[in-house]
Amino acid sequence: MKFKVYKNEKQLKNEEFYLNDQKLILIFHGLFGRAKNWHSIALRISSIFDGTIIVFDLRNHGENEPSTEISYSIMVNDVYEFIKKKNINKFSIIGHSMGGKLGMLFTLLYPQFVKQLFVVDIAPVDYPREEIEIVDHLLKIDVKNCKSRKDVDVKLSNYINDKELRSFLLQNLNFNNGIYSWSLDLNTIKMGMKDLRGFPIDLISNVSQYRYLLYFWRK
Template identity: 35%
Template sequence: MKLNFILRQSDSTSPNLPIILIHGLFGNLDNLGILGRNFQKHHDIIQLDLRNHGLSPHSPEMNYFVMAQDVLELLDQLKMEKMIIIGHSMGGKVAMTMTALIPERIKTLVIIDIAPVVYPLHRHNEIFMALNAVTDAKITQRHMAGKLIRNFVKDENIILFLLKSFHEGIWRFNVPVLWDQYQYIVGWEPIPTWQGPLLFLCGELSHYIKREHREQIVSYFPIARLHVISGCGHSPHAEKPDVVLRSIHRFFEKTYINQFS
């Protein structure tokens, strides 16, 4: 599948490895843009829409292997032999799955607030109810969509995030397929161990990376490191971008030999 993407050329005359930014569920290629704008000083940046999101094609199939394969096809199209990948939430699972496809081509991974585990099946029920309510009401104006969503979702940040993908009465993510394939989105399929350097960034107030997940994380990524971003929820890159950027820059500068602890 040919994904919609933006390639931003580095400001440097001798750029470092390209960085691939992969958004999460209900997102689009703009979501990690604040990171991309910073790293563009020294790296080419690729921002993409995953299948069934943004302006990328729709498909009835939605699992991590096919999403990772989509990204790999884009990297091959762009003739990128080695790269750094940063993924948030669902995009983090796509990034981790890519280590099974091209382990030797990935220099390092940064995974934002997600673990390689199976999550509870119904954690987004209220969001799906809200999205379907907007569609059923045939609302076309964004402010009216927001008003209806507030009957289901109380977190204003989530509401504003969802509305970024609402355009003239249409959700740019494929709601029916995301619902139909949701078991695969919250799920996880085992992958081979990857020995490369990996940083997990976790929101202190989030519940996506828990202490009981650490054993499974290490089984897949033996030299992974974890950094907790204080006072943040599931999207620390949006809540405290400066802190997240400092953490990633420090990670890039280190030798990546510390064990996950």
């Protein structure tokens, strides 16, 4: 997984240097999000938090290479493999939307690693099909033949009236060698949407009870 690291109101270039910090916060973005979305928030948190903040690009989002699968269980494994590789033993989690569900599932499956869990604007329940419709709208747009970001926005406005939502989605536009593309693997996300809309209760049916500190925020 690609990630960005923040400490003392700075984004670090040498990401490996602070990974052994005893005070860590891991941040998981929401569906259609990316680590870049959290840049200003991570800087603000790092101004009052005496430790290191790691913001991830989750599977099939941001700067990650495309993958043929996406689900909460797979993303939990991505996080687990990361912390084991980096020898990280204890941390807090901030998770927004899809990232909040990921944080909840990780905490339930691996409570020994988690100090605190902060869940923003999501609950462990099934949600409507709105996100599937958004994926379909994005897939309808031939961004490769668009001449500008505004051109993409105009085409997207035929399907989505909400200007703020369009602006958020357009943050996933890449522009390389004169060609636009999505940083999202939309086809894989669409195939995994049933899992992403819900919450894998079956994975935690045999989980032992642990006590941990959990915070919920709703906009």
